[in-house]
Amino acid sequence: MSRIQCPRCQRPQSHCLCPLIPCLDSRTRVLLLQHPSEVNHALNTARLAALGLNNAELIVGEVFEDLPRLLNQPGYRARLLFPADDAQPIQTYGASDEPLLLVVPDGTWRKARKILHLNPLLAALPRVTLADGGVSRYRLRKAPGPGALSTVEAIVQALQVLEAPVSFEPLLRPFEALIEGQIAAMGEETFRRNHAGK
Structure with missing residues (x-):
């Protein structure tokens, strides 16, 4: 018998994160x-980000037929948050940006x-990247390298820079509760043996 799920955060009703989602x-x-492949992942941090931000949209797929429309939003410059040699570091908006x-x-x-x-x-989109040295709070997964963050952490870090001094830290509350x-659930001893110090 499957547990009843919250229709919004898709967590089991007994572990609903909605009260923590800003x-x-x-x-x-x-x-x-x-x-x-990420949709049913227990730690679906993209969903948490989309639920916590009013100006966000989450689309699932591999090929996005509607991409031209999605990328041409009036009043916005489209940038891909993904590493590349020519990626520009994210910077705080100027008054007229x-x-x-x-x-x-x-x-x-x-x-x-x-x-x-x-x-x-x-x-083909111009790419932007985060400052080096971001440390993930995702203590359950070994990061593939320094600066490797979960999706919600990367979004928070990007927005904190773009829209400084506005704080987007509240987006991390449901993520931390999830961790x-x-x-x-796994028990402190199992966690220490398998994850602590990695």
Whole structure:
């Protein structure tokens, strides 16, 4: 018998995160393109980001037929948040800057690259990147390298820079509760043995 799920956050009703999900306005529009393999992931941080930001949209797929319309939002400059040699570091908006449509692929690095490969229009977008040295709070997964963040952490870091001094930290509350819940479920001893110090 399956547990009853919250229709909004899609967590089991007994572990619903909705009371922790903020309702934040942002000048930046966030477009999350989620690989289908992430949809049922226990730690679906892209969903948390989309639920917590009023100016965000989450679309699931590998090939996005509607991409031309999605990327041409009046009043926004589309930028892909993804590393590349020519990616520009994200910078705080100037007074007259047109806000960004921040396009964020969501999936493992391999799956995110596949999304870019299958959507040439996406791969052709100018890229922006986060400052080096971001440390993930995602204590349940070994990061593939320094600065590797979960999707919600990357979005928070990007918005904190773009829209400084506005704080988007509240977006991380449900994410941290999710991590704590996973650690509690596996037991502190198992967590220490398998994850602590990694």
